[in-house]
Amino acid sequence: MTIPPAPSPASVLASPTPVTPASGDRGDRLRQLVGSPRLAFVLRRLLRAVVSLVIVLIASFFLVHLVPGDPVRAALGPTVSPEAVEALRRELGLDLPLGQQFLDYLRGLVTGDLGVSVTSQRPVGATLAERLPTTLLLSVISFVVAALGAFPIGVATAVSSRSGRHRAADLGASGLLGVLIAVPNFLLAVLLISVFSVGLQAFPPAGWGQPSQVVLPVIALAVGPLAYLSRIVHVEMLRVLDEPYLTTARSKRLPNQILYVRHALPNIVAATLTAGGVVLVGLVAGTVLIETVFVIPGIGSTIVSSITAKDYPLIQGVVLVYAILVLAANLLIDLALAALDPRSAIAEA
Amino acid sequence: MSTRFTRTLRTPAGITVMIGGVVVLLATVFGPVLFGEAATARDIAGRQQGVSLEHPFGTDELGRDLLARVIVATRVSVLLTLGATGISVIGGVLVGIIAAVLPPVARRLVNALIDILLSFPWLLLALFFSVIWGTTATGAMLAVGFAGIPVFGRLVSTLASSVAGSDFVHAARILGSSPLRTSVRHVVPNILPPLLVNTASHASVTLLSFAALSFLGLGVQAPEYDWGRLLNEGARRIYVDPMAAMGPGIAIVLTGVVFSLLGALFSEKRSNRTLRALPRRSRAETRAIPTVPEAAPVVEAVDLRVSFRSEDGGLVERVHGVTLSVAPGEIVGIVGESGSGKSVTAMAAAGLLGPDSLVESDSLVFRGIDMTREPTSVEKRRLALEQAMIFQDPLSSLNPSLTVGRQLREVSEIHGRMSRSAAAARAIEALTLVRIPDAARRLRQLPHEFSGGMRQRAMIAMGLMGTPRLIIADEPTTALDVTVQRQVLRALRDAQRSTGAAILLISHDIALVSGFCDRVVVMRGGRIVEELAADRLDDARHPYTRGLIACVPDMGTDRDKPLPVIDAEPPSGREPGTSASTDPTAEHTEVVA
Numbered sequence: 039m040t041i042p043p044a045p046s047p048a049s050v051l052a053s054p055t056p057v058t059p060a061s062g063d064r065g066d067r068l069r070q071l072v073g074s075p076r077l078a079f080v081l082r083r084l085l086r087a088v089v090s091l092v093i094v095l096i097a098s099f100f101l102v103h104l105v106p107g108d109p110v111r112a113a114l115g116p117t118v119s120p121e122a123v124e125a126l127r128r129e130l131g132l133d134l135p136l137g138q139q140f141l142d143y144l145r146g147l148v149t150g151d152l153g154v155s156v157t158s159q160r161p162v163g164a165t166l167a168e169r170l171p172t173t174l175l176l177s178v179i180s181f182v183v184a185a186l187g188a189f190p191i192g193v194a195t196a197v198s199s200r201s202g203r204h205r206a207a208d209l210g211a212s213g214l215l216g217v218l219i220a221v222p223n224f225l226l227a228v229l230l231i232s233v234f235s236v237g238l239q240a241f242p243p244a245g246w247g248q249p250s251q252v253v254l255p256v257i258a259l260a261v262g263p264l265a266y267l268s269r270i271v272h273v274e275m276l277r278v279l280d281e282p283y284l285t286t287a288r289s290k291r292l293p294n295q296i297l298y299v300r301h302a303l304p305n306i307v308a309a310t311l312t313a314g315g316v317v318l319v320g321l322v323a324g325t326v327l328i329e330t331v332f333v334i335p336g337i338g339s340t341i342v343s344s345i346t347a348k349d350y351p352l353i354q355g356v357v358l359v360y361a362i363l364v365l366a367a368n369l370l371i372d373l374a375l376a377a378l379d380p381r382s383a384i385a386e387a
Numbered sequence: 388m389s390t391r392f393t394r395t396l397r398t399p400a401g402i403t404v405m406i407g408g409v410v411v412l413l414a415t416v417f418g419p420v421l422f423g424e425a426a427t428a429r430d431i432a433g434r435q436q437g438v439s440l441e442h443p444f445g446t447d448e449l450g451r452d453l454l455a456r457v458i459v460a461t462r463v464s465v466l467l468t469l470g471a472t473g474i475s476v477i478g479g480v481l482v483g484i485i486a487a488v489l490p491p492v493a494r495r496l497v498n499a500l501i502d503i504l505l506s507f508p509w510l511l512l513a514l515f516f517s518v519i520w521g522t523t524a525t526g527a528m529l530a531v532g533f534a535g536i537p538v539f540g541r542l543v544s545t546l547a548s549s550v551a552g553s554d555f556v557h558a559a560r561i562l563g564s565s566p567l568r569t570s571v572r573h574v575v576p577n578i579l580p581p582l583l584v585n586t587a588s589h590a591s592v593t594l595l596s597f598a599a600l601s602f603l604g605l606g607v608q609a610p611e612y613d614w615g616r617l618l619n620e621g622a623r624r625i626y627v628d629p630m631a632a633m634g635p636g637i638a639i640v641l642t643g644v645v646f647s648l649l650g651a652l653f654s655e656k657r658s659n660r661t662l663r664a665l666p667r668r669s670r671a672e673t674r675a676i677p678t679v680p681e682a683a684p685v686v687e688a689v690d691l692r693v694s695f696r697s698e699d700g701g702l703v704e705r706v707h708g709v710t711l712s713v714a715p716g717e718i719v720g721i722v723g724e725s726g727s728g729k730s731v732t733a734m735a736a737a738g739l740l741g742p743d744s745l746v747e748s749d750s751l752v753f754r755g756i757d758m759t760r761e762p763t764s765v766e767k768r769r770l771a772l773e774q775a776m777i778f779q780d781p782l783s784s785l786n787p788s789l790t791v792g793r794q795l796r797e798v799s800e801i802h803g804r805m806s807r808s809a810a811a812a813r814a815i816e817a818l819t820l821v822r823i824p825d826a827a828r829r830l831r832q833l834p835h836e837f838s839g840g841m842r843q844r845a846m847i848a849m850g851l852m853g854t855p856r857l858i859i860a861d862e863p864t865t866a867l868d869v870t871v872q873r874q875v876l877r878a879l880r881d882a883q884r885s886t887g888a889a890i891l892l893i894s895h896d897i898a899l900v901s902g903f904c905d906r907v908v909v910m911r912g913g914r915i916v917e918e919l920a921a922d923r924l925d926d927a928r929h930p931y932t933r934g935l936i937a938c939v940p941d942m943g944t945d946r947d948k949p950l951p952v953i954d955a956e957p958p959s960g961r962e963p964g965t966s967a968s969t970d971p972t973a974e975h976t977e978v979v980a
Contacts, residue, residue, distance in 0.1 A: 086499075086502075086503070089499070089503065090503045090506065093500075093503060097515070101515065101518055101519070104519045105518065105519055106519070106520075200742060201742050202742050202743070220640065220643060220644060220647070221640060222595045222598065222599065222639070222640075222643075224598075224599055224602055224618075225598075225618070225636045225639065225640065228618070228621075228622050228625065228632045228633075228636065229633070229636070231622075231625055232625050232629035232632065232633070236625060236626050236629065237629075243625075280741075281783060282778050282780060282783040282784040283783060283784055283785055283786040283787070284786075285739055285776070285778070285784070286776060286778065286784050286785065286786070286794075286846070286849075287786065288739055289737060289739055289771075289774065289775075289776040290771050290797060290798045290801075290802075291762075291767040291768070291770050291771040291802070292771075292797065292801060293801070296797075296801070300789070301786055301789070304786075304788035304789070305786070305787065305788050307788075319506065319507070319508050320508050322508070323508035323509075323510040323511050324510070326510060326511075326514065326603070327510070327599055327602070327603065330603055331622065341514060342603050342604070342605065345514065345517065345518055345522065345605055346522065346604060346605065353518055357511075357514070357515060357518075360511055361507065361511070364506065364507050364508065364511065365506070368506050
C-alpha cells in the first residue's frame with residue numbers, strides 16, 4: 039500500500055491558473071460588445087498576448103541596464119584597457135540617451151537586426167535563425183509524444199481504476215506516474231545517457247542531426263509532461279465517468295469505445311488543453327537543460343553559454359526569442375481551446 | 388485538529404516525511420562537521436575511483452570522497468532553497484497584500500501583470516534574473532526567489548480578495564479600520580494555512596530550480612558546491628563512473644519528495660479512492676425464461692438487496708429485500724423520502740449501478756433478460772431499445788459536448804441499425820411528440836441551448852427512439868418549476884400512450900405520483916412498506932404512508948397549524964454486525980469478502 043503520492047494535478051494546476059475575480063464583469067462587457075462569447079474569448083487572449091509582448095520587449099531591452107555595475111566591463115573582464123571598454127560601449131550604443139537606445143532597439147527588431155555577439159562577433163539574428171529550428175523541432179516532437187501518449191494512458195488507467203478489478207496494477211501505475219512527474223528532466227537525461235549510451239551503447243549520448251540522436255533528448259524532455267498529462271486525463275476521466283450523462287450513455291448500452299471516445303473524451307478536452315498549455319510552456323523552457331546535457335546546438339544551449347560569457351547582445355536576443363515562444367505556445371493553446379471546447383472553459387475564462 | 392494531524396503522521400506518507408525530514412535536518416546541521424574533513428581530503432592516488440566499499444559513490448578528480456561531498460552539500464542546498472523560498476513567500480505576500488488594498492483599477496493591473504508573469508516558466512524567469520544578479524550562489528538564490536514571487540503574489544491576492552469579501556472584514560472596515568490595518572489584522576491570519584501548504588510544495592520546486600541552475604553552471608561556483616554542482620561535475624565523467632552523477636541526483640529527488648510530501652500532508656487531501664469491483668449475484672441456481680409472454684411482467688424483482696462499499700471498506704446495505712413487479716403498460720410510482728432506496732431499486736432494475744455496488748436477488752428479470760449478470764450482445768441491444776431512462780437533473784443528464792440530435796440518433800444508429808437520415812427523421816418525430824417545436828433546428832443544437840424543461844423532454848424523446856417497454860423516470864420533475872413540471876409529465880404521458888411502455892416513476896411527491904400512476908409503492912429505509920392502487924390512497928394503513936399523505940397541503944388544510952412532520956427516518960444503511968437489531972431482516976445483512 040505504499041504509493042508515493044505525487045503532487046496532485048489539482049494542486050499543481052491551482053497556482054498557475056489565473057483566477058482573476060475582477061475579470062468576470064469585464065468579460066461580460068466585452069461579450070456583449072462583440073456578441074459571441076467565443077470571439078470575446080479570442081479577442082481577450084489576443085489582447086493579452088500583445089500586452090505581454092510589449093512587456094517582454096521592455097524587459098529584454100532593460101535587461102542590460104538592470105545589471106549592477108558596468109556590464110561592458112563585466113563582459114570584457116578586468117584585464118582589458120578602459121579604451122577598449124569605451125569602444126565596445128559605443129558600439130553597443132550604451133553611450134546614447136536611454137530613449138534613443140530604446141528606439142534604436144525597436145528599429146533593429148523590426149529590421150531583424152539584433153546586434154552583434156560580443157564573443158563570436160557574428161550577428162545575433164543569424165545565430166538565432168540558425169539554431170531556433172532545432173529547438174522548435176525538439177519541443178514539437180516532445181510535445182506530440184507527450185500528448186499522444188497521455189490520452190491512452192490516462193483513459194486506460196482511469197477506466198481500470200474505476201472498475202476496481204486490477205487494484206495492484208492501478209496502484210503500480212499511479213506510483214510510476216508519480217515518480218515520473220517528480221524526477222527532473224535533466225536528471226532523467228543523465229540517467230538515460232548512463233543506461234542507454236554508456237551501458238547499452240544503443241544511442242549516442244550527444245549531438246543532433248541523426249534520427250538516433252533525437253531519441254534520448256525527446257524521451258528526457260517528454261516523459262515528465264507525459265506523466266503529468268496522463269495524470270490530468272486520468273483524474274478528468276474519473277470525474278466524467280461519474281457524470282449523469284455517462285449513465286445516460288451507459289443506459290443506451292453503447293460499445294465501450296463509443297462510450298469513452300465520443301461521450302467522455304470531448305468533455306475532458308478543456309481541462310486537458312489548459313494543463314497542456316502549462317506542459318508545452320514548461321517543455322519549451324526544458325530545452326535549455328536538455329540541449330545543454332545532450333550538447334544540442336539549439337537556442338537553449340546558446341542561452342546558457344551566453345549568460346556564462348556575459349555576451350549581453352546574444353542574451354537579449356535569446357531571452358526575447360524564448361519569451362516569444364512561450365507567448366506563442368500560450369496563444370496556440372488558447373486558440374485550440376476556442377476551437378475545440380464548445381462552451382465551458384470559454385464561458386468561465 | 389491535533390488528533391487529525393497525528394493520524395496523518397501515521398500514514399505511509401507521514402512516516403516517510405518524518406524519517407526523510409530528520410535525515411535532511413541532521414545532514415544540514417551536522418553534515419559539514421562530521422564529513423567536512425572527508426569531503427575535502429585530497430587523495431591524488433585514489434582519484435576518479437568508481438564505486439567501492441570505502442567510497443560508495445566513488446571519488447572525484449582530486450580523490451575526494453563523493454558520498455561525503457553529497458552529505459556536506461546538503462547544508463548549502465537546503466539553506467539556499469530555504470532562502471529562495473523565503474524571498475518568494477515574502478515578496479509574494481507583499482505584492483498580494485498591496486494588490487488587495489489598492490483601488491480596483493490598480494488592483495486589476497497588478498493582477499494582470501502577475502498573470503502574464505505566471506505564463507512564463509520558472510526556469511526562464513530564473514535565467515532572466517540570473518543575468519541581472521550574476522552567476523553566483525547569492526545571485527542564483529535571488530533569481531530563483533524572484534522567479535517564485537508571482538506564484539505567491541497570485542495565491543495571496545486570490546486568497547486575500549476572497550477573505551476581503553467576507554463579513555468580518557466588512558465589519559472591521561465599517562468600524563473604521565484602515566485597509567492596511569484590516570489586511571494585517573484580519574486577512575493575514577486567515578490566509579496562513581493555505582500559504583503554509585504552498586510554501587512546502589514550492590520549496591520542492593525551488594530545490595529543483597537550484598539544482599538546475601547549478602547544474603547549468605549558473606549557480607554555485609567552485610570551490611563551493613551544492614547538489615546541482617556535484618551533479619554537473621558527475622555528469623562530465625559519466626563514462627567513468629555513473630554513480631558520481633547518480634549520487635547527488637538521488638539526494639535531490641529524495642529531498643524534493645520530502646518537501647512535496649510535506650505540502651501534501653499539510654493540505655491532507657483525500658485521494659481518489661479506488662474500489663474493488665463488486666459482482667452482481669443471483670441466488671437462484673439457474674435461470675431459464677426464454678419466452679416472453681405478453682402478460683408477463685416487464686420487470687420482476689424478488690428479494691432484491693443492494694449494498695454499497697462504504698468509505699472504510701465495509702459494505703452497507705441500502706435496499707433490504709425488495710420484491711416488485713411492473714406489468715406491461717402499467718404506470719407504477721415509487722414514493723419515499725431521500726435515502727429510502729427508491730432510486731437504487733430502479734437503477735438496479737435497469738442494470739445501471741456502478742462498480743462499487745453489490746446487487747443480490749432471488750430473481751431480477753427485465754423481459755426475460757437476467758439482470759444479475761453481464762448481458763450478452765443481443766441482450767444489450769434489446770435493453771438499449773426497450774429501456775428508457777430519465778434522470779433528475781436535466782442539466783447534467785445530456786452530454787454537454789454532443790448535439791442533441793446526435794445523442795438521440797445514437798441508439799437507432801447503433802442498435803436499431805438505421806441509417807443516419809432515417810434516424811434523424813425519427814428523432815424529429817420524437818421531438819415533435821414531446822412538443823418541442825422546430826425540431827429539425829433543435830437537433831443541431833447543444834444541450835446548453837435548451838431550457839431545463841426542454842432538456843427533460845428531449846430525454847423522454849431519446850427514450851422514444853427505440854421501442855420502449857419500460858420508461859424509468861427518476862424524479863423527472865424535481866429540478867423543474869411547477870409549470871414546466873406539467874409539460875414534462877404530459878410528454879411522459881404522451882410517450883406512454885404512443886408506445887404502450889410501462890413507466891416506473893420515482894418521486895418523493897405523493898401528490899404527483901397519485902395523480903399520474905396506476906399503482907403506488909411506498910418505500911422507507913430500503914424496504915417496501917405499502918403497495919396500493921393510486922385511487923385508493925385514502926385506504927392506506929401504514930402510518931408512514933398516511934404521514935406522507937398528511938404532509939400534502941390542500942385547500943382544506945388548516946393554515947394556522949403547522950404541517951405534520953414525519954419522524955426521523957430509520958437508517959437504511961446498516962453496518963453488518965454493528966448492533967443487535969431487533970429488526971427481522973437484520974439477519975440477512977452479510978459481510979462480503
